[in-house]
Amino acid sequence: MNRQRIPRSWLMLALGTGSQAASTTALYGLAYLIPAFREDLGVSLAGAGLLVSCPIVGILLGLVGWGAVADRYGERLALGTGLPATAAAMAGAALADGVRTLGVLLVLAGAFGSCVNSASGRLVIGWFPPGRRGVAMGVRQASQPLGTALAAAALPPLAQYGGPAAAFGLCAVLCGVTGAAAALFAVDPPRPRRPADARTPTPSPYRNDAHLWRLHGVAAALCVPQFVVTGFALLFLTEARGWPPAAAGTVLAAANLAGAVVRLLAGWWSDAVGSRIRPMRWLAAATAVDLVLLAAGAAWDSPAGTAALLLASALTVSTNGLHNTAVAEYAGPDRAGRALGVHGMGQHFAIVLVPPMAGALIAGRGHPPAFALAAVCAVLAVVLLPSADRAPRTAWTAGTAVSRASRAGSAADAPKARC
Template sequence: MTTSQRESHASPSAVVNQPPAHRRWVMLALGTAAQTAACAFVYGMPYLIPSLRSAEGLTLAQAGVMVACPTVGLLLALYAWGAATDRYGERWVLAGGLGLATAALVGAQAAHGLVVLGLLFAVAGAAGASVSAASGRVVLGWFPPERRGLAMGVRQTSTPLGMLVAAVAVPPISAAHGLPGAVLFVAVLSGVMAVLTALFVVDPPRPAPTAKQKDEKPASPYRGATLWRIHGASALMVWPQFTVGAFGLVYLTDVRHWPAVAAGQLMACGQALAAVCRIAAGRWSDAVGSRLRPMRWLAGAVAVLGAVLAAAGDSAVGVVLLIVLTGLSASTNGLSFTSVAELAGPGWAGRALAVQNTGQNLTASLCPPAVGALITAAGFGSAFAVAAGCALASIAVLPPRVPTTD
């Protein structure tokens, strides 16, 4: 498909004049950095478990509840932030949400007790949800259709980057300065990005409404099943991603008998591969003028690799398959987000991305306990086989075509 053909299928936001290239990349950098800062807290909470247990005297189960609090807050607030983004724009939603998250984390730095800390962490997670709803719109609004896949692929590296920042920084800071020092670190990250987004983020241009559009609300893109099918397929792809991400290290230590440090280093390589795969998948989708075709092929590859890994047992090839699967299972994330935003259009993109995030985070919350129980009952092979089945099911759930890109 040629560039002109791709543009003919673009969403309404693509018809406005595009800005200078350097401004687009500044917006991409700011959106990625803002999401990385939010992810460092929300998904970096497990690295606070030793400090939570020693400083607050929590049991492992209580510490696990604390780890879940930011995600609970995020899930409850995502749609509201998406609606605010659609109505008021991206800049102040980003800055306001990050500012509120900073305030909650500063409060948590001086707080004590399971209830008070849990509430503050939940508030910080709910405030940080603004980034998930708004930063994707910033990226997609500034980039033309033939560059959106690459741009969203870069932006979606923020999740592994945030986890990497937390993994590298939180344990030594906790060891040196305790729980308050670690919480202050993520608060500073959030505060810095609140200031930078307030100063430098510019809301992307939106098409001027027609006289009829001024009198009518944008039609809901949820009147058909297409968006719901993309949401469902992307949620299914989260299952293999979190199966290998959450239990890959355990597989290496318990099945392959690797030292924990070496296993952690290898899984870090897998996360780096995941970031590269997201960027490459986005670029591929731009080149072929489709988001869903690459998603189908990648989901098929994940299904095949998961099935082979399930059959590999404790053989050495399982290590290679595990790391490749860690990268590929994360590769479709940016494709689904881009397709959702393009299909929803500028009037609904914030809410649609919020629904997309909600489905993915619900799956991410359900996957670890369910997979842990499955591994305990039936072994790693069964868990990898279920992951392969979810990837295969996502292909069937995906719609055959969408009018914006395919």
């Protein structure tokens, strides 16, 4: 039994990571199609930014609902239905006739794809004990820069030779394959036992406590530098620095791979020190310093600005796994899906405003003011962070059972892992 338990947790991690990578490529990687949108669709920079924001609008519409589905019916159902529907919407986008139709289909893709934001995190956290949860969520969150790296490497060349439709086709395939894998192989994590006659629902983790709200605010503030950098790094390298699009995409893909490594290291750090908050504070402060250097380098046309941009591609995503883990742990297994949904809504309200507003700011004032604003938001995140971690309100019994089984090697612990 013990031999089955540990591999199952890693299989769930692989499914959650693959699902997140596919949805990231499809929903967040569209910024790398901005030049293609402008050339093939004839839209302005602000209009291209609006198309990039359409999936984010859809994510906002679906996050809390998918979180409730995952809390009540399980992660397998959420991922196994949401991702195939995302694939269908992206296939429709590849065939869309007109910018308005394309925008509607991208909103639908975001609404269906938001199942990943709520359900895949629950799937991972529920199968790992606290002492390994930071690394496991680091692996899962590393899928986001991996997905962005795939988008940077694959979408611009596809769009160059086949137009945006070819890029949308790849996104549809990725979401369809990972959705089918989740439907076939995902296993919902164990839930804590509750008395048969229990009628009182689990108390809300938001009641008389600002801890989660502060974490939500931190995540929203850190989304601004992340999407200023992710959304306009290609534009900065090609228009401000004169790089060829293919070369810029390759370099940014490598920078995003470095971001995946940074997330893993951040998760390991948080496990080692027994805190999610302390590493977040240091990483947010480092992000702020780097963005100040980036703004200065962009203003003075210095090579240091390019170096700071590449470093920012890794630093701006370094805290994502930490604050998602902190939210899910504190909310507990009965409320984690909805808490992660609310957490994602705060981030995506920021994300949906960044591409069009940053695009307009860059078009009117250049890149330095946008990078400086991103630095201010990173400083705001440092200020908003809670002073310390809080103990979870309800234990994640799955992690405890997995940990106990791995230490004791006893078959008697295996049933506990299913309770």
